[in-house]
Amino acid sequence: MRYLPQTKNSRAEMLKAIGAKDVDALYVDVPKEAFIKGLADLPNHMGELEVERTLSSYANQNHAAPDGPFFLGAGVYYHHIPSTVDYIIQRSEFLTAYTPYQPEIAQGTLTAVFEFQTFIAQLTGQDIANASMYDGATSTAEAALMALRIHKKRSKVCVGNALHPDYRAVLDTYMGNHDHVSVFEGEPDDDTACVIVQSPDFFGKPHAYDKWRKLCDETGALLIVVINEIVSLGLLPAPDVADIVCGEAQSVGVPMGFGGPHLGFFACREQFVRQMPGRLVGETVDADGRRGYVLTLNTREQHIRREKATSNICTNQGLMALAFTVHMGLLGEGGFHRLARLNHEAACKLADAVAGIDGVSVENETFFNEFTVTLPKDAKTVVETLADKGIIAGYALDGNKMLMAATEMTTDEHIAELVTALKEVL
Known part of the structure; x- marks a missing residue:
């Protein structure tokens, strides 16, 4: 949304039109203790270039799905978009x-x-x-x-x-x-x-x-x-x-x-x-x-x-x-079915791979592209440790359980990298 600056005169005209003495009159119903005394604890204003640099520095701290092995689902899934x-x-x-x-x-x-x-x-x-x-x-x-x-x-x-x-x-x-x-x-x-x-x-x-x-x-x-x-x-x-x-x-x-x-x-x-x-x-x-x-x-x-x-x-x-x-129009009925099969096949490969690690068990008898595993260590600790290695292993549940997902974006190389890392931290 574009920023539309108002002049001092235009502000005065608007306040006059609504019968307000000044801007403070608009907040007469707000309790005095709710107001900040002095300046807010925020940086001073910056130009557009400086703002872009600051926001970019924050954005670059994110580890996005394409940046490495990614097995996180839990309601939001990493799929290819043409x-x-x-x-x-x-x-x-x-x-x-x-x-x-x-x-x-x-x-x-x-x-x-x-x-x-x-x-x-x-x-x-x-x-x-x-x-x-x-x-x-x-x-x-x-x-x-x-x-x-x-x-x-x-x-x-x-x-x-x-x-x-x-x-x-x-x-x-x-x-x-x-x-x-x-x-x-x-x-x-x-x-x-x-x-x-x-x-x-x-x-x-x-x-x-x-x-x-x-x-x-x-x-x-x-x-x-x-x-x-x-x-x-x-x-x-x-x-x-x-x-x-x-x-x-x-x-x-x-x-x-x-x-x-x-x-x-x-x-x-x-x-x-x-x-x-x-x-x-x-x-x-x-x-x-x-x-x-x-x-x-x-x-x-x-x-x-x-x-x-x-x-x-x-x-x-x-x-x-x-x-x-x-996207559905591009896939068609046959393409949608093939996409689903690719997801299930990737999840089967992932489940077989992690089930082969000592102390790790897959809890699901059936699944589509996501399943729950039990680890020999606290799941949250494992997820955080692997994240530091650039691997998003899944969604930590209570205790030693973790939710893992695989889609058509999951590669054999990513699964192998995950297995190696899991063996090191477990």
């Missing part, structure tokens, strides 16, 4: 981070979002998908809220297995605003609005849905399936038995970005479409009978009365959804 993706998303027909409201001048973006919805619906086996959401965590929380709207007389949200801890934290935060709602772990009862099942779960184990579908049918609860690694749908069955499918699509076309922005997705059965959060792009025809795309559903507080809105999420990840769509 250069074509960046080229296309920067074209003027598409370059927007937002959903357009004037279809007559924005058919390019609307078409791309419609294609994104189509991809998500096909991958998840659901009838309909929305125009994306912030990330997997907020998508999960919104799915629970949707289930509570559908089952107005119910007050429980059941977490069926090992949900990503960040997703669980966001879910608890959302539900904390509803005094009558409780979140619990286990199996549903007749007061349960939904059951949330993640597959593969946080520890990398894929799950069948038959048990949970049966429990939901017996109690009337909705089945929500969370997909944290969307590439897994290239090998694992689509969760078409679910009522709602949501999660994170960062793995396709979107960089890790040191934590964001990422790409939440949300799909459901058609019968629940009017309770779905966010917005929906639909296909129609114009006055001349030509195919076109418009915002079909906007059940959010920005468009309708707040008490009637399904969600207060007031944007979608338009640019990220476009990147996903371009």
Whole structure:
């Protein structure tokens, strides 16, 4: 965002227009003890060149995924992004981070979002998908809220297995605003609005849905399936038995970005479409009978009365959804399946290699591209020691357990380097 400086006279005119004596009058409701006395403990102002040098020095302290062996996943995954993706998303027909409201001048973006919805619906086996959401965590929380709207007389949200801890934290935060709602772990009862099942779960184990579908049918609860690694749908069955499918699509076309922005997705059965959060792009025809795309559903507080809105999420990840769509278009169905196989094969190689180290055991019987290992030493200490050697070994869990991931970016040389380093520190 550009910096627009104001002159002394322009500031005075603005203060006069709002009836304020001076700038301090704008902060009259702020307690005096909250103000800093004197100057803030910050460096003096610098020119643009100096600022760039300072920020670059900070950035250069980062150890990014391409800088060496990298086996960290835990919800954000290192995948290849074709250069074509960046080229296309920067074209003027598409370059927007937002959903357009004037279809007559924005058919390019609307078409791309419609294609994104189509991809998500096909991958998840659901009838309909929305125009994306912030990330997997907020998508999960919104799915629970949707289930509570559908089952107005119910007050429980059941977490069926090992949900990503960040997703669980966001879910608890959302539900904390509803005094009558409780979140619990286990199996549903007749007061349960939904059951949330993640597959593969946080520890990398894929799950069948038959048990949970049966429990939901017996109690009337909705089945929500969370997909944290969307590439897994290239090998694992689509969760078409679910009522709602949501999660994170960062793995396709979107960089890790040191934590964001990422790409939440949300799909459901058609019968629940009017309770779905966010917005929906639909296909129609114009006055001349030509195919076109418009915002079909906007059940959010920005468009309708707040008490009637399904969600207060007031944007979608338009640019990220476009990147996903371009990458999926380049892959095609066959390419997506091959990508998934490459991920699984890399993870199998990694698991076999680390399992051959004395004292190291792989905990998973099944996995896609991520699994949990038990080490003979504290996992956090091992991760930090290997990081000093330029190797990002994984995500340290409690005690001696560590989560490790492999993707198509994992090479045999990187695995060999990791094994050598692990043998030295264990």
